[in-house]
Amino acid sequence: MTGRRQWWALAVLVLPVLLISVDMTVLGFALPYLSEDLAPTGAEQLWIVDIYSFMLAGLLVVMGTLGDRIGRRKLLLAGAAAFGAASVLAAFATTPLMLIAARALLGVGGATLMPSTLSLIRSIFTDGNRRRIAIAVWSAGFSGGMALGPVIGGWLLEHFWWGSVFLINVPVMVLLLVAGPILLPEARDPRPGRFDLFSAVLSLAAMLPVVYGIKLTAEHGLSLTAVVSVLAGLAVGVLFVRRQRALPEPMLDLDLFRNRAFSVSVATNLLGVFAMVGLLFLVPQYLQLVLGLRPLTAALWMLPATVAGVAGALLAAQLAKRYSTTALIGGGLLAGAVGFALLTQLGVHTGLAWLVAGFVLVGGGIALSETLTNDLVVSAAPAERAGAASAISETGYELGGALGTAILGSVATAVYRAGLPAGTPETARETLGGAAATAGQLPADQGGALLDVAREAFVQGLHVTAYAGTALLIYTGVQAMLLLNRKKNSVVRI
Template sequence: MARRGQWLALAVLVLPVLLISVDSTVLGFALPYLSADLAPTGAEQLWIVDVYSFVLAGLLVFMGTLGDRIGRRRLLLWGGAAFGAASVLAAFSTSPLMLILARALLGVGGATLMPSTLSLIRSIFIGERARRTAVAVWSAAFSGGMAVGPVIGGWLLEHFWWGSVFLINVPVMVVLLIAGPLLLPEFRDPKPGRFDPWSALLSFGTMLPVVYGVKLAATEGFSWTAGLAILAGLALGVLFVRRQRRLAAPMLDLGLFTDRMFAGAVITNMLGVFAMVGLLFLLPQYLQLVLGLSPLVAALWMLPATAAGVIGSLIAARLARRVRVPALVSLGLVFGVVGFLVLTAIGTQAGLAAVVVSFVLVGGGVALSETLTNDLVISAAPADRAGAASAISEAGYELGAALGTALLGSLATAVYQSGLPAGAPAAAHDTLGGAVAAAHSLPPPGAAAMLSGAREAFVAALHTSAWVGAAVLIYTAVQAYYLLARRRNRPRSGNPEEVVSHG
């Protein structure tokens, strides 16, 4: 492709990434409105929120390898059409069950979009410098979308009904479907081998119950149901691995993991997301329930962190020309460590400046490192396995997010509950939000004392999570430096070249 055509293609590929990241934050704002309209039960509301990520995680590996087989552009366009149609179904849902189904279909479409965009970048941008820049733009779009999601969602909900937060997907997907065939070349594995449906089922059966079990443990505490789901997923994962080793043309080339650079980049991504998610889970609550900011004002104070994430992504490629990538990845994670340590200094009265500084350091540092590790993931894999490699990276992201919510969320809850003052209402033991709601039914002196104790307990929980996040990022920085510094042995591949079509 000509240089101009490459950057036009990147502009098209950024559209679905931007949309998915906006979608990841906008639903939380719409939830109270759609709950009032559709009146879902507690279980139905959880499924409305979670079914998207369950389906997405379960299908990522399959969709990545499917793109290598049938064509990454084709899969992207099919997924875009499915995502747009499911968005319309979600916007006009008339029952909780209908919305749950629509969200599941959105998960199917979403599972095609992320691996397809990243693997197409790998195929379109051959040179290392151009590819890193393209990955940086891709990462910046993801960070930027997460920031504008609350702003867009708040504006739409002020002027329209809750379904409008889903309808914003449609025009973006229409542009993708029109521009994609014109600007995106097609890439696929010329000799993909025989399709194995059992591998597809096992990959889905591995990821979905593991993510479900981890999220169930995060929201309701560890239970037999959560434990059995995780064990079932791990057992199916063992069967999946054994089957891939026996097949002449496996769905997932396990040889990718023998490359220390590839494996190190995936682990670094997963652990970075693990630490970040704990912060994203706790800081909005701190801003609103401890410092008393409104949701919109709290969202605006988090914008500097997102700007830092965008800047960190964009400067990653430029810095990599002068600094060794392993050292640069570790440096970004060290910035994140400093951010977590800043967070340990906040209190119940004055902590806004520390929160902004902390989130800027963590957001910018982790974005810098993960832009480079995303580039390493797709460059370490052979060209004909780029879709599978991208899917593995995204699956690691989903698993890291689920584990971060479950483990760091559970830790914070335990510390919070242990620090509550004696005699606090039962509702206060669940969450700080429950304590704030319970305070309305208490006499003013008792309410003030209970809220003060609950806020102090929450800040103690935030401090503990920050120390753990700092420890995780210190380990991640060290292992990234040593794993990524090793010279890689390229994984085996029977297809060194891939089919390219501009039609």
């Protein structure tokens, strides 16, 4: 494939990555409107947000290996059609459960898209330097999409109803279906093994109960149901691993994890996105419901983080020519930790300057580090396993995003509820959006007092999340610098 055609193909591959990452965060600004229109409980609201990422994380490995067998372009185009159809269903949902189901279907469609994009980049860009630049562009699309989601959502909510945040997916998917067959080559494993459906079922059955148990504990404390759920998921996970080791042609090649660069990079991606997405769940609500900004105005205040994320990803390829990859990965994560520390200064009435400065550091630092870890992942895996390796990497992304929303979001919710006085109406205790709706039905003095207390409690929860993100990124950055040291043996026994 010639140079110009390579870059046009890359432009097509960035489209689904951009949309999928937008969908991870676009609902943040729509949550107040969802709370008013569909009246979800606090648990339903979290499921609306994170079921999408859970399904992605659970199915990515399955779809990655499927793409290696049937063809990565074929899987990409099938996923585009499914993703567009699910977007229409989500846009016109009339109940919380209907929206949760539609978001789950979006996750299934997204899982068919994500593994194909990074693995096709491996096939299209065989030169190492060009591939690193291509991965930088791919990462810029992912990072930019995560931060651009609230901006797009804010603009749409100023002009349309909340369902419009899903309909934006449809024309992009149509463009992908038209341009994909023309610009993208087909790529597959020339000697694929048999697709093991039982392993696919085990992989999903292992992850979802664990995630559910963690969510349940974070929301309501330790319970028998939560413990049984986690233990059941772990037990299925052991069966999955044992089956992969026994099969001559496993669905998931566990030998990939013996490569230190691969395994540490995947863990770094997971932890970085965990911290970032957990806070992105809270910040749009802070801007709208605490500071009282309109959706579009609030979104524009987050635009510098979008620019920083794109810049960090694009700079990674150039900086790696002059500086140590290990130092850049660790430095980016530590810069993100400083950004999280700045967010602990947010207040009920002030905090925009701290928010912008903090998010610029978080967005730019994490994008810089994860561009380089993605390059390590793709380079470490053999070409015939590109789909599976890409799927594992992106599973780290999506699982990190899902758990970040579930765990950090649930912790913030618990702190919020603890900060409210006894006797607060249950709808106000569920979410800050519920408190705003309840306050609007009370006399002005009572409603104002309720909002003041609720906003203060919400900010306390946000501070706890920011402190957790600071500690997590410091740990991740130091771990990456120690374990990715190239002077050390690149093979790790598992």
